[in-house]
Amino acid sequence: MKIGIIGAGLSGLAAGRVLAGAGHDVVVFEKSRGYGGRMATRRIQREEPIPMDHGAPYLTGTSDAFRSFLSELEEKGLITLWADRFSYYTDGRILPEMPGREPVPYYAAPNGMNTIGKYLGRLFDIYFEEKVGGITHIGGSRIRKSPWMINSSSINVFEADAVIIATPAIQAYGLVATAQDEFDLRKMITVLDDISYTSTVSLMAGYGERNPVDWKAIHCDHPVVSWICNESSKRVSSEEMSLVIHSTDKFARQLVEADDPGELNGKLLKAMGQIMGSWAARPEWHQLHLWRYHFPKKSLDMPFLESQDELAPIALVGDYFQGRSMEAAYLSGLKLGTHWVEKFS
Ligand SMILES: Cc1cc2nc3c(=O)[nH]c(=O)nc-3n(C[C@H](O)[C@H](O)[C@H](O)COP(=O)(O)OP(=O)(O)OC[C@H]3O[C@@H](n4cnc5c(N)ncnc54)[C@H](O)[C@@H]3O)c2cc1C
Known part of the structure; x- marks a missing residue:
């Protein structure tokens, strides 16, 4: 057929x-x-191109069929175990983990999520x-x-x-x-x-050879930023420190309607500075991607x-x-x- x-x-x-x-x-x-x-990777053109997962950042699952798929990908060398918990930003502080969350195996693709596709x-x-x-x-x-x-x-x-x-x-x-x-x-x-969807904005940012931070990713309780991923921690050799930030649905919707997207871009960088320290608001380079379809609101x-x-x-x-x-x-x-x-x- x-x-x-x-x-x-x-x-x-x-x-x-x-x-x-x-x-x-x-x-x-x-x-x-x-x-x-949406399991996407953008290769940022530098001397050595840097893969940035600006869509879904990792894989995890509970069903036998999906776990067997993850084992297959691991055997082929496409994914590796990356983390079992993520940090949590709340009340102006970064906690090492989200209270009450059990550890879960999260797998990352060292050469980019799109190698799986x-x-x-x-x-x-x-x-x-x-x-x-x-x-x-x-x-x-x-x-x-x-x-x-x-x-x-x-x-x-x-x-x-x-x-x-x-x-x-x-x-x-x-x-x-x-x-x-x-x-x-x-x-x-x-x-x-x-069926409708939430939206998000992914901001990819590079910081040159600054020492990597000691966390893999942060779930954020913040009006603008929902998630920050330390991309460099997924790569085998990463000279450059790079992050991918996902905005909240509310912020992404403002971007869709904005007359001046540049102003909102500045707001996102400012929010990163608030969460991680002023260095985070001044990347050497950054790029934005708007995802109109992030997660379905119901299934x-x-x-x-x-x-x-x-x-x-x-x-x-x-x-x-x-x-x-x-x-x-x-x-x-x-x-x-x-x-x-x-x-x-
Ligand atoms: C920023 C971000 C973070 C995410 N984080 C997570 C996470 O942590 N955990 C998790 O489980 N999921 C996460 N997701 C969601 C996950 O990526 C999706 O649930 C999953 O990848 C959806 O796969 P899909 O095949 O259903 O759809 P998609 O991946 O959306 O694939 C649909 C494809 O169809 C193509 N297409 C659409 N219209 C046409 C057309 N007319 N002609 C030709 N091609 C067309 C699109 O270009 C696209 O490539 C995230 C998504 C995003 C965007």
Whole structure:
């Protein structure tokens, strides 16, 4: 079966890997330039490029299936155990850990989180910088064999026997709406309508050869900053001290609406100075990235959503199924992939 997957994030790649492994012909369309979706890494151009995980910073999970995936990644040398607790900023002080939190194994990717996406995507073709604008249901026609057409920016039209939409729910809503001539698809839209997301701003900052701080990351109880990650502590050789800061949802929304984003940028740096000391407000370089979709505010109580039309299969996967995390995204893709391997064997 020729399967078109929209989105090269963890859920789409997990589904693609299972289906391609079972012999299906999988092609992934990804609007950005790289693997991993929100599990993203930006390489800052210096003499030695510095990987900065400006999306999800680490991996952790509790289910057997996700733990077995983590073991696989560890065996391949893609992730290593990084920390079992994080510091906590509250009432103007950085505490070594958050009171009442049990230790948990957190894994980091020394060469960047997007190396995981690259590993998952090695069995099939991925078209990068290929934004899908819509999908067309052409099932029922006896002239055409494939029931779906995927319309993307430069390939124009790609015919597929089945489609998987592996994007945040809001983007999935827009895509399903383009093919909304079927009763089944209208039902899908109604379910998606209920999912919204928090946003965040990631600020990547470098401080030259300043001695690294002694913490790995800090959860912050602060109106502007929610999380600070010591990126240098994840890298095998890191001459340069670098941090990634995530803003609160409220701050990110101000940035979306701001007339002058520069002013808010200054506020974020000032907040870092407040938390860590004045040195933190004066990085040698910094870059911002706005994530409109950070975490889903609620999730659906099912592993994936698929249409009942067996002649024109279409399904949705992502982190908004049975959780709100990378683990949920992986399990959603894995479960749909396994289900379709059985169903269409
Ligand atoms: C800053 C940040 C911090 C996070 N921290 C954590 C954390 O600590 N723990 C945790 O569990 N999770 C965390 N997350 C969330 C986690 O990254 C996501 O839950 C998970 O990666 C989602 O995977 P996904 O496959 O569902 O979606 P995504 O990763 O969003 O993948 C969807 C892909 O679809 C592509 N796409 C969208 N529309 C189209 C289109 N029309 N055509 C083609 N391609 C399209 C996108 O470019 C993207 O690559 C964090 C996220 C962010 C942004």
